[in-house]
Amino acid sequence: MSEAAKLPKRTFVAVDPDASEATPASALKKQKSTNADSVEGAADKMEDVDIKGHTREEGAPAPDVAEGSGGSAAGVDEAASTSEKKAKKAESSRPRRNKKKDRDDAAEGKNKKREPRNRRRATKEEEAAALERKALAEAQGISTVRYPKRQSALLIGFCGSGYSGMQIQPDGIKTIENVLFKALVKAGAVSQDNADDPVKVSLARAARTDAGVHAAGNVVSLKMIVTVPGVKDLVAHINSELPPEIRLWGFVRVQNSFNARLVCDSRKYTYYFPSYLLIPPKPDSNLCKVLHRAHSGSVETQSPSSLHPFWQDPSSSDATPEEDMERKRNYRIGPTEMEHLREFVKQYEGSHNFHNFTVARDFNDRSNQRFMKEIRVEDPVVHGNTEWVAVMFHGQSFMLHQIRKMMAGLVLSCRTGTSPKIVNELYKSNTVFIPKMPSLGLLLEEPLFNSYNGRVAESNTKLQSTDPDYRPAIDFELHREKINAFKEEFIYKNMRGIEDRSGLFDAWVRSVDSYAGKDLLWLNREGQLPADCVIRKGERRTHPFKEKRVFDTTSFPSEAAFIKKQLIEEIAAEEESEEEVFDKRQLAETEG
Incomplete structure (x- = not known):
């Protein structure tokens, strides 16, 4: 061994x-x-x-x-x-060590460790804010108990004078939705937990209106407390918290997926204007001279202005603007002018590229394509000494300033004898300038929900009206009597009063007639688009048309000469509405 x-x-x-x-x-x-x-x-x-x-x-x-x-x-x-x-x-x-990746991984690990702490801190801040709101609400006698919310559609109307448009805005800007939302909170239809942010209740509107524009009917959708303890009539209770120029006509329970803007099929607007706007430009006005020099080669050539009976009166040659205004109020439109109006608006119907009838849109922008279902010119009606004409627009949707520019195209073309063929030229790729008519005449009549109403009607066939799943149609006709009374007292009265005191529409048409540049050369009998009026990117326009800010306003002091003073100040200071610049999100928000 x-x-x-x-x-x-x-x-x-x-x-x-x-x-x-x-x-x-x-x-x-x-x-x-x-x-x-x-x-x-x-x-x-x-x-x-x-x-x-x-x-x-x-x-x-x-x-x-x-x-x-x-x-x-x-x-x-x-x-x-x-x-x-x-x-x-x-x-x-063995792979080589990546020191940078190691550092990044280490930093990511630290951030992950911090996340719960940050969430706790945010939660504490939210809790503190909620407690503060609760204490404030209790001090004001507002209940802080949480009640179930239901998706609802509010049918409202308002006079937009003095408001910065419909859509809710930050920083305390006075808008219709800002005032409405505060009233819903005070009435208990929106809880204190959601009082700080309308997004929490999915607030949306069917149609957005510009500053000063009125609405006889509009729809706002949100998740709302529909049963408030101690309140028998919630509509009356909410109206008691609203100013008289904003009214809630009623509300209906809607499907949970309902969004007022997305579900809306189409919108109806009406534009009102005094019929004297169709009187041709004064023969010695700058616009009359420029148009006839460009299209006839001579100022002396007879024009619609020189042939029109209104300007053939011998006293008109040396009349003051105030004297002309008195004569204009007595003007009454004839059958020929009405026929021309109705023929012209038919060119707007259908699906077209309306890039020249809005701002900040390129011809190739697909969102310029809009569908006009119907445009109708109503018979003239006399109120006081002034004859008014109403034009009804029914379209799927409208872009920023679209109706005001379409109205300017209609009125300016008819008063200068321009061929209706010009409208088809305005749909093409060339860009031209079209001024805006005053905001004062524009009224949102109502949004329509025909497709939605058809769906709920089909679903309701097997249900009783008391069934929890029953959903009523969105119908302004149920409130028509109250709506008409409101329009007369708060909208028409305001519109006619401003025109009677200050002659706002006459001031606008005078500002157009005083223009001596080339931007309006598209107004011609041939219905052609001259090269001199085409706007080219990167090229500065000589003597561009300057729009006055006063015509974007619908709220004025009772002083009769206020508008005249404003115009004088704007001209003296060379003020003008700068070219409006918007990104795609902002442009989308301006649609209505």
Whole structure:
């Protein structure tokens, strides 16, 4: 028996294949010193392991390795060589360390650790704000108990004078929705938890109106508390919190997916104007001279202005603007003019590219394509001394200033004898300038929801009106009597009063007639688009038409001369409405 077999206690080392630096001798020595204590008393119970990693039964012959032999054994050399090769291979296949990635990962880990703390901090701030709102509400006697909300459609009407449009705005700007939302909170239809942000109740409107524009009917959708404890008539309760120029006609429960803007099929607007706007320009006005010099080659050529009975009166040649205004109020439109109006508006019907009838839109922008279902000119009606004409617009949707520019195209064309063929030229790629008619004459009649009403009518066939799933139609006709009374008292009265006191529409048409530039050369009997009036990108226009801001307003002091003073100040200061610049999101928000 060899000396190794006579050892009372044997410890055999399994060589680590990943150890690349240690020699076989040093590995044995290190293993022996490290395991001396742990091997004591346990060697008899362990399976012996030979150098190559194979187990053997206790008492079997041991390999011929002497303690401290210096690694001369062949098995140890072979194992060491194998382990070195494996270690080198592993080292070569290990990917290189990316220090930047390590730093980014470390930073990301820190951020992840901070997230719960940030969420806790945000939650505490929200809780503090909620407690503050609750305390304020309780001090005002407003209930803070949370009640279930239901998706609802509010049917409203308003006089827009003094308001910065329909849509809710930040920073306390006075808009119709701002005032309406505050009233809903005070009435308990919106909880204190949602009082700080209308987005929480999914507020949306069917049609957006510009500053000062009125609406006999509009629809606002939101998630609303429809059963307020202690309130028998919620509509009357909300109206008590609203100013008299904003009215809630009623509300209906709607489907949960209902959004007033997205579900709305079409909108109806009416534009009112005094019929005297159709009188041709005064023969000695700048506009009359420019148009006839451009299209006839001579100012002396007879024009619609010189032939019109209104200007054939001998007293008209040296009459003051005030004297002309008195005569204009007595003007009454004839059958020929009405026929021309009705023929012209038919050119607007159908689907067209209305890029020249809005602002900040390129010809190739697909959103310029709009569908006009019907445009109708109503018979003239006399109120006081002034005859008024109403034009009804029914379209799927409208862009910013679209109706006011369409009306200017209609009125200016008819008063200058321009061919209706010009409208088709305005749909083409060339860009021209069309002024805006005053805001005062524009009224949103109502949005329509025919498709939605058809769907709910079909769903309601198997339901009773008391069924929780029953959904009424959105119908302004149920409130027509109240709406007509409101229009007469708050809208028509305001419109006619401003015109009677200040002659707003006459001031507008005088500002057009005083223009001596080339922007309006598209007004001609041939219905052609002269090159001189085409606007080209990057080229500065000489003597561009300057629109006055006063015509964007519908709220004026009772002073009769106020508008005249405003115009004088604007002209003296050379003020003008700068070209409006919008991004796509802003343009989308201006649609109605």
